[in-house]
Amino acid sequence: VFPPELRFAVTKHLNRLFQLFSSFCYFDITEIDGVNTNELYNSVHLYLTSSSSSSSVTSNRLNLTRSTNSSSTTFTLSNNDSTLDTFNTVTVLWEHVLTQRQTQTFAWRPMPEEKRGFTLRVKKKDKGFILNSYLDHITETANEIRRKNQDRFLYTNSKGGAMDSRGLPWEPVPFKHPSTFQTLAMDLVKKREIMEDLKDFVECESFYKKTGRAWKRGYLLYGPPGTGKSSMIAAMANYLGYDIYDLELTEVRSNSELRKLLMKTSSKSIIVIEDIDCSINLKNRNNKENKPGMMLTGFGLGNDEGSGDTITLSGLLNFTDGLWSCCGSERIFVFTTNHIEKLDHALLRSGRMDMHVCMSYCTFDSVKILLRNYLGYEEGDLSDDVLKEFERVVDKAEITPADVSECLIKNRRDKERAVRELLVEMKRRVEKNENNGKLRGQNGSFNVADEEEEKRALDSPYGDKEEIEDSICKNSEG
Numbered sequence: 001v002f003p004p005e006l007r008f009a010v011t012k013h014l015n016r017l018f019q020l021f022s023s024f025c026y027f028d029i030t031e032i033d034g035v036n037t038n039e040l041y042n043s044v045h046l047y048l049t050s051s052s053s054s055s056s057v058t059s060n061r062l063n064l065t066r067s068t069n070s071s072s073t074t075f076t077l078s079n080n081d082s083t084l085d086t087f088n089t090v091t092v093l094w095e096h097v098l099t100q101r102q103t104q105t106f107a108w109r110p111m112p113e114e115k116r117g118f119t120l121r122v123k124k125k126d127k128g129f130i131l132n133s134y135l136d137h138i139t140e141t142a143n144e145i146r147r148k149n150q151d152r153f154l155y156t157n158s159k160g161g162a163m164d165s166r167g168l169p170w171e172p173v174p175f176k177h178p179s180t181f182q183t184l185a186m187d188l189v190k191k192r193e194i195m196e197d198l199k200d201f202v203e204c205e206s207f208y209k210k211t212g213r214a215w216k217r218g219y220l221l222y223g224p225p226g227t228g229k230s231s232m233i234a235a236m237a238n239y240l241g242y243d244i245y246d247l248e249l250t251e252v253r254s255n256s257e258l259r260k261l262l263m264k265t266s267s268k269s270i271i272v273i274e275d276i277d278c279s280i281n282l283k284n285r286n287n288k289e290n291k292p293g294m295m296l297t298g299f300g301l302g303n304d305e306g307s308g309d310t311i312t313l314s315g316l317l318n319f320t321d322g323l324w325s326c327c328g329s330e331r332i333f334v335f336t337t338n339h340i341e342k343l344d345h346a347l348l349r350s351g352r353m354d355m356h357v358c359m360s361y362c363t364f365d366s367v368k369i370l371l372r373n374y375l376g377y378e379e380g381d382l383s384d385d386v387l388k389e390f391e392r393v394v395d396k397a398e399i400t401p402a403d404v405s406e407c408l409i410k411n412r413r414d415k416e417r418a419v420r421e422l423l424v425e426m427k428r429r430v431e432k433n434e435n436n437g438k439l440r441g442q443n444g445s446f447n448v449a450d451e452e453e454e455k456r457a458l459d460s461p462y463g464d465k466e467e468i469e470d471s472i473c474k475n476s477e478g
């Protein structure tokens, strides 16, 4: 029975009275600001859907959505529901407000219109802090989520540094590698260490600024072929949501070309040089064959750094560590090698390669991960006896995750058979490794080349038993 004008006046005054005594203040962030979309509304929306804030949700009702081809579920606040969020010990309340109103349009009848917005409730004493830092934090987090949801690319440098139509020396392809840290088979402690290191790196921009260091990090992945070095790079990129630049050094003719390539990479990316020991000769800078600025390249022997048609070790070091490495930021360099002993110390010193990660043969942890990946076996699905058997033989078998994967893929339709065959294969390798050890014990003098050849033969899951044993005998006779 109250006329609307009176109702409006009463609520207005009551509100004022309430605000006078309240210790809170409120901010409305509407979806549409006049005729423009309010970017802050979208950012808040994304921020509140991020999984990091899901744990603090207090409301009983949420809207859950998952889009086609997506593996992640997002939640949004239901209409007129609220949630608490804490930032630097300050707790705020977000309410998703949806109002219906009648608007006059040119249509023959007024159309109902939904007006959406968020209301932020903050303690008056925290108002300054929230306006200064919290809203920036929300925008940054939302940008991060947008970036992670975007398609990512794997770039490779074009032959001879040729530019594409966009004037870039990198050729992009969509990056779809499914490897993640969850599927990566390796020692669990080591894996956690790497994940924490990466997380620490992306979250510590201020630390790098404060200490005057370029915001970049170097990882050297080394180990035998098939132990997951490439899979690790893909997992890193998927974990951080970074693009990958796969630098093919043999296609680069000079240090200046290398520099140009670096300048054309974007921030938040992983720059990879695979098999660094094979790409160019990076042995000791001081030995006679490789005087400073004098390096063998894929194209011949270069004689000095500025000569134009060589890349040198110092060129590469400048690439990762010099002034040029700081154009752009938040970059990760990853070098991989199967032969760490072939690398120059200059490349290994800390600051360049901050973390040396040994990707080794399968451990018990790795086998369990691979059994889960390929056969869906969770902890407890396999009998204790089988697990004990794996634990007993896995280290001595010296089998790579790639070989285990191969064995499991082959028999994945018959899980029990897959497990059986994997155990047989491991035992076969243990036996061979032990025989090999005995022979070496008797004879005591394999040269390195013979040893490598013999190891390759032993590592092959399809190797001919007699042929291998023959070769071992010949070696020992020799």
Ligand SMILES: Nc1ncnc2c1ncn2[C@@H]1O[C@H](COP(=O)(O)OP(=O)(O)OP(=O)(O)O)[C@@H](O)[C@H]1O
Residues within 6 Å of the ligand: 183, 184, 185, 186, 224, 225, 226, 227, 228, 229, 230, 231, 232, 338, 359, 400, 401, 402, 403, 405
């Ligand atoms: N640690 C691992 N975890 C899960 N899968 C692995 C792992 N290592 C190898 N694989 C499997 O073996 C295949 C080859 O591995 P990957 O290319 O990552 O090895 P690599 O060490 O980079 O080998 P290379 O030195 O020859 O380049 C992968 O496609 C993957 O399926």
